[in-house]
Amino acid sequence: MNITLFGATGRVGSTILREIEKEHQVTVLVRDASKLLSTTSLKIIEGSILDERLVEEAIENADMVISAIGTDKTTTLEESIGYITNAMKEHGVNRIITIGTAGILQSRTEPSLLRYQSSESKRRLTFAAEQHEKVFRTLEQSSLEWTIVCPTYLPDGNAKGNYRVEKDFLPEGATEITVGDTAGFACTLLQSNAFNRSRVGIGY
Structure with a gap:
């Protein structure tokens, strides 16, 4: 399979890259190839x-796109998703897996809100979650898978394998998940449509 990976030098992206390059042809777009x-x-x-x-x-x-782009305290995430989805439509690429944040899952206590908008969130700063929400809304309004x-x-940490996942919500009681397990779960989605057009909460 031909896979395009964005964010390949970041924590999750570099871990995904190690997994997928073993069996797939991978194209990466990076600011600094030395990293x-x-x-x-x-x-x-x-x-x-942003080019x-x-x-x-x-x-x-590409046959599929994976995006592990971070927020980086800029609007890069929000701006780049439009370029990515437009290019996918242009070239007939339908499948994209992205790494988001638990803040854009639905709140259990206030179901009409996302977690970062509700009392469940303990974070004072919401900029990163807002950027990830814009990616979510762009994908939600698209016809992509x-x-x-x-x-x-x-x-940081290697995969342990004993994580839990839940569609659109964070598994109850989950407090953390390692980079290794996050990347590993993302890689399982290469061959699965179980969570098509969904957010997936992941944690121990």
């Missing part, structure tokens, strides 16, 4: 995710 942990079998495009031409070049031969993996507190 890639592996380059042996990759097609590397160096430049900005629409480069985004289209990265996606043109999308899944947003929504981890709660995300410490």
Whole structure:
């Protein structure tokens, strides 16, 4: 399978890359190729995710897109999703898996709200969640086959394998999930439509 991966030098993205490059042809668009942990079998495009031409070049031969772009205290996430979805439509690519945040899952206590908008959220700053919500709304309004993996507190760490997942909600009592398990779960979605057009909460 030809997979385009955005965010390949980040914590979750680099872990996903290690998994998928073993069995798939991977194209990455990165600002700094020297930060890639592996380059042996990759097609590397160096430049900005906000360069629409480069985004289209990265996606043109893809069967699937994975986005692990972080918020980075900028509006990059919000701006780039439009370029990504437009390029996918242009080249007939239907499947996208993105890494989001538990803040954009539905609140259990206030079901009409997202978690970051409700009393469930303990975070004072909502900018990152707002950016992820804009990605969610863009995908929700598209005809694409999308899944947003929504981890709660995300410490570094290898996969343990004993995580729980739930469609549109954070599993009850979940407080954290490692980078390794978040990336590992995202990779299981390459061959599964179980959470098509859904957010997925993940945690221990």
